[in-house]
Amino acid sequence: AQSVTQPDIHITVSEGASLELRCNYSYGATPYLFWYVQSPGQGLQLLLKYFSGDTLVQGIKGFEAEFKRSQSSFNLRKPSVHWSDAAEYFCAVGALETGNQFYFGTGTSLTVIP
Amino acid sequence: KAGVTQTPRYLIKTRGQQVTLSCSPISGHRSVSWYQQTPGQGLQFLFEYFSETQRNKGNFPGRFSGRQFSNSRSEMNVSTLELGDSALYLCASSSGQLNQPQHFGDGTRLSIL
Numbered sequence: 572a573q574s575v576t577q578p579d580i581h582i583t584v585s586e587g588a589s590l591e592l593r594c595n596y597s598y599g600a601t602p603y604l605f606w607y608v609q610s611p612g613q614g615l616q617l618l619l620k621y622f623s624g625d626t627l628v629q630g631i632k633g634f635e636a637e638f639k640r641s642q643s644s645f646n647l648r649k650p651s652v653h654w655s656d657a658a659e660y661f662c663a664v665g666a667l668e669t670g671n672q673f674y675f676g677t678g679t680s681l682t683v684i685p
Numbered sequence: 686k687a688g689v690t691q692t693p694r695y696l697i698k699t700r701g702q703q704v705t706l707s708c709s710p711i712s713g714h715r716s717v718s719w720y721q722q723t724p725g726q727g728l729q730f731l732f733e734y735f736s737e738t739q740r741n742k743g744n745f746p747g748r749f750s751g752r753q754f755s756n757s758r759s760e761m762n763v764s765t766l767e768l769g770d771s772a773l774y775l776c777a778s779s780s781g782q783l784n785q786p787q788h789f790g791d792g793t794r795l796s797i798l
Contacts, residue, residue: 603783603784605786607789612791613791613792614689614775614789614790614791615775615777615789616789617788620786622784661727661728665783667783672733672741672743673718673730673787674730675720675727675728675730676727677725677726677727678727
């Protein structure tokens, strides 16, 4: 079965510092990978997606993610964090074999300190 | 164009009652998926509807059901509510093509007393 692991439940970074949120998935074939962000009281907003091709993908709000097949990872990065980036971040995976069913990690809560 | 709209935003019910939640997808989207979000559990997939047919189903009891109308709007129904059903219920729509991302509504917060 597909699974998505976000090892870090909570991360705290200083404003202006770099950020990396980890995501590992369990699946044999090429997955479709997504990162979403959720602010309190709101739904999930798509940050970026990977289907194929260049393994480094750029998203909105200055985020990027790198797909590493050998490590089954799709980590999210940002060079300089802003206070407004404080939110919950979810990694999700889908695949041809599972149709339109996506699997989500349990999320990483990001706190940004001034 | 307008995003995914979920109504109501908040709902309070008591044990044993039933509830119906509504989701209007982005115009042109034919797939609607429902998720239950609770603290510590993340998003749990309930089911997906595509062109009025349930295409995928998660591991939830039969008390949870849904349907989709010809205009792609979807409803989710939960019968015989339990305290553990308290959660944020999220609806997501997409074109239904396999590699297209889902777009989420702001959710319905259901509280069971």
